Amino acid sequence: MVARLNSMGLRPGVYVTMKSGQPWRGPVTLRFGATELALGHGIARRVLVEVKE
């Protein structure tokens, strides 16, 4: 899964915005670069981010 995310451009050091999240542990939508990606909750919670002020 890490390789798969990496091939799409979600990689360490990249700037990510969370665009939306569905209730009841539904999928979230992330945007990085020009890519918008919807991810199931289980995968998304394993994506660790550092919050930028």
Place this chain on the structure above:
Amino acid sequence: MKRLLLVGNPNVGKSVVFSRLTGARVIVSNYPGTTVEYTRGRLNLGDESLEIVDVPGTYTIEPTNKAEEVATRMLAEGDLAINVVDATNLERNLNLTLELLNSGKPVVVALNMCDEAAHKGIEIDAAKLEELLGVPVVSTCALSGEGIRTLVSRLSEARANTLPHERATRWARVGHIVEAVQRVRHRHHTFLENLSDLSLRPWTGVPLALLIAVACFAFIRLIGEGLINYVLDPLFEAYWLPVTERLSASLGPGTLLHELLIGRLIDGEVDLFESMGLLTTALYIPLAAVLPYVVGFYLVLSVLEDVGYLPRLGVLVDTVMHRLGLHGLSIIPTILGLGCNVPGILATRILESRQQRFVTAVLLSICIPCAAQSAVIVGLLGPYGVAGMLPVFGTLVILWTVLALLLRSFLPGARPEIFVEIPRYRLPYLKGLAQKVWLRARQFLIEAIPFVLFGVLVVNLLTTLHVIEFLQNLFGPALMRVLGLPSGAVSALLVGFLRKDVAVGMLAPLNLSLKQLIIACVMLTTYFPCVASFVVLLREFGVRDMLKAAALMITVSLLVGALLNFLL
């Protein structure tokens, strides 16, 4: 013959480039995974002939899942490749380009969607990119055809050029290239981008989805009824009915040929809908009763596809679908199935897990009536209004949900979470849209009419040979006791194996009560897929799973029919 591959990320327009190069018409849409089966075509270059293969989209050729494995395997069998690159997302696309170059294949890069990139304020220096990559780079707008000729003329310059780098430093390398060739002018969020965010946020997305659904149904009805009432019905009445009436008079009712061609007279007259002859019902149902709705449906579906709404809908419904053991993207094959179950079943390939594919396909072949069938159901039950339609379509929805839950507990297996790229919203390209609707309507006519003619012929022959009578006597009593249907429904159930629309149409002359009509329509939808869907199910899932599915269908349909007979 040399083999040319079209390789690129999902949804960058490979299939559009393919149609442009080969002149073949293939279905293209605005969401990843439209090309599930790879397509081949031929391109003549001077006196040389190339075989072109439209490879399903992939983010990498170091496969991370099964779909990507397929793409990688196909890559090994090609002689050269056109790497289609989305100019609006250069960075991510170049990652694949570098992998591709490293594989040692001769490559030409098509920098596609250059019009859209320009619109977004992205400028890419193609000459500089060519210099850095060491292979030809051609700017294209495949939709309008711009740049395709240059692309073809530069194919002979395709060459291999490895840019040695470690896997870990690839993104850094891509970063350097992008920095050197791309200028982005700052700009504000566009309306379409804001709309995209709104359609994904639950509080705005769900109402929007409902609104879209209502608008779609209203539009399909408008087109369907409009075409029937103002175009096709008047045409058939004015020109075709007199022909059949004259033929009927000269053949003489009751003769074998009259039975086959015209069918039975209703109240002493030819009835295009109910007479059941090859030249009456068999032509009238597909052309006048069904085609208008098919056109309306595919117009709406094609707009939704090209705009890019469907994957967003998939994300919105994923929470519920996942709890039902399905996948948000299961909604896409299910919606396609409302047009025709065959492309619906094929589209289940966008799902990764075989188990989810199978469940989605089985649910759709049991519970989703195709446009042809719905059109005739609406024609029969429409006069009763909500009291007629709600029990039929409501039962199908409830059945779909209950079966999903049942299958979830009986079929264990991995249920991967949703993982889908959200395409940008795009305004549909009208010429492409018209072509797609035409392609699908033609497909319907080519596939429907022979089956309808064959079905009606078989039933009429069996009737004259008294086989139907025999079957009616055999099954009639049971049919009446369990389902409350008259023995006349036997022939409709028989034809349902071939074509569901004609089968539903055959209920018309039986003078059924509302309750009987409801039961018969639900039964005809659920009991078995039509021949075409059956063949596709068999091909996609094999004999064993097909047998399981068939057993489930027959059981479920009998249970539901009996239950409705008891409840209503």
